[in-house]
Amino acid sequence: MPDGTQIDYNGLIPNNVGLADDLRVRKALETWHPGYIDWWKTMGPEGFQTSSVFLRTAVGVGSEGWAKFGFVRMPEYRWGVLLAPAVEGRTIPFGAHKGEPAWQEVPGEYRAMLRRLLVIQGDTEPASVEQQRYLGATAPSLYDMRNLFQVNVEEGRHLWAMVYLLQKYFGRDGREEADDLLRRRSGHQDTPRMLGAFNEQTPDWLSFFMFTFFTDRDGKMQLAALAQSGFDPLSRTCRFMLTEEAHHMFVGETGIARTIQRTVEAMQAAGIEDPYDIERVRALGVIDLPTIQKKANLHFSLTLDLFGNEISTNAANAFNAGLKGRYREDKLEDDHQLTSLFYPVMRPRDGAIVKEDVPALSALNMRLRDDYVEDALAGVGRWNRVLERAGTQFRITLPHVAFNRRIGEFNAIHTDTRGNILTDQEWLVRRETMLPSVSDNEFIASLMKPSWAPGGYAGWIAPPRHGIDNMPGDFEYVRLEN
Ligand SMILES: [Fe+2]
Ligand SMILES: [Fe+2]
Secondary structure, eight states: OOOSSBOBOSSSSOBSSOGGGOHHHHHHHHHHHHHHHHHHHHHSSTTOTTSEEEEEEESBOSSSSOEEEEEEEGGGOOOOBOOOOOOTTOBOOSSTTTTSBOBSSOOGGGHHHHHHHHHHHHHHHHHHHHHTTTGGGGOSSHHHHHHHHHHHHHHHHHHHHHHHHHHHHSHHHHHHHHHHHHHOOTTOSSSOOSSGGGGSOOOSHHHHHHIIIIIHHHHHHHHHHHHTOSBHHHHHHHHHHHHHHHHHHHHHHHHHHHHHHHHHHHHHHHTOOOTTOHHHHHHTTSOOHHHHHHHHHHHHHHHHGGGOOSSOHHHHHHHHTTSSOOTTGGGOOSOSSOTTOEEEEEEEETTEEEEEEEEGGGGHHHHHHHHHHHHHHHHHHHHHHHHHHTTOOOOOOOOOTTTTOOSSTTTTOEEOTTOOEEOHHHHHHHHHHHSOOHHHHHHHHHHOOOOOSTTOOOTTSOOOSSOGGGOOTTOOSEEOOO
16 A cells, blocks of 8 residues: 555556555546546647646655656646645544544535535636636747646646545546536536636736636635545645645746736836836837736636635535635634634625624635635735836735625625725726726737747746746747657
8 A cells, every 4th residue: 555655656547545456446537537638638738739848747745845847748747646645643623523533434414515515626627727728829938838838737637636536435426527527618608617717718828827826826725725624535635736736826926027027127128107108118018017907906806706605604514514614724723613703794785895793604705715815915915026126106906805796795786996886887987997908908919929939038028037947047848849
């Protein structure tokens, strides 16, 4: 038996879960494998399936040095099933079963709830690959192209992670769900992905960086909440996924920081001080700061919808059941059962937005969203340091949480980015000052020209400070030829 930290690369499916000795699950996964590869080839990165890409692959699941880097053709990437090491004597950390030994098998009474959590998480993983499939063609550098593909193969692996749990613990239902995960399509009219933001388009690289900054960060929060789960295989799965997720947010955060950097450099070189002098800034071939702000407004608000209704019985049930905890549940100091505690929820009341205390159990989505906003703000602060260093007054801000929402307390109202309530008429008039307009998007699209010489970068983005795996600046991260 594997000791849980070594990965077995001998079979078709790399793993540290003892698949070699688990005939039933191995067969189920091997049966699912061709459909997955077929999905990858038709819905994965378009036009680069035969290129060699400098990718990291997990070689262990310990916290130090778990990855190795090397050139791989993406369809030959070793997607596998990797769980963080088991914690000896782990107990259920919250909810009605708090303190009981963590479950190694699915508790019968919570089977349906757990399956739904796995399917919802699993559905987001292939969705983002589908959303990003055309971006390779306009990559601003080989470095960025490689990062895109790295994110893509890891989202593919995250799908494997959820599919393993479905196949291993849910028998026939699990197999059906695993097949459906390959059947739905981002943005498809009849068979869309399950959550709204995963059916939006990611048409350009600014969108991609915003997506990895904002929407992958939702992924981080959801995984962090599931990593606390009393169902131990889910906890271990999510703990390893989180180590991969960190890179996705790095790609987003540094991608936007480099875009901002290049914009302020170009403005300085041209002697432009007013960031709202949009035409002159755009004439330099860089993305003006107000447009970057509008993109942030859009992606932030779309992502907030992923947290669901602020007040939610489902969230309360999942917590009570011990299946989905809070962000950093193990670091929080309260009774971890929340039966008599309250939490403030923001909601519109009589033309104003007010905070109301509601039972903490029903406000768990709100709480996770609050933790998300705080986490995102730290990243925005790092963007603003680029602006600060350049000596400009402009700052990127996050819009009010009520802005541009479709789900939850604010779905029936319009507000501006500061949370002032707007009439429908005012919203229509002001919308394009707060969200990207058609012409903003056309301008961004006009910059999306490939820059594929080793060490070269498109004019709208600054080079990164460090190479991947310490490679030199002119390293050829993607060998385009077959
Ligand atoms: Fe993921
Ligand atoms: Fe991700």
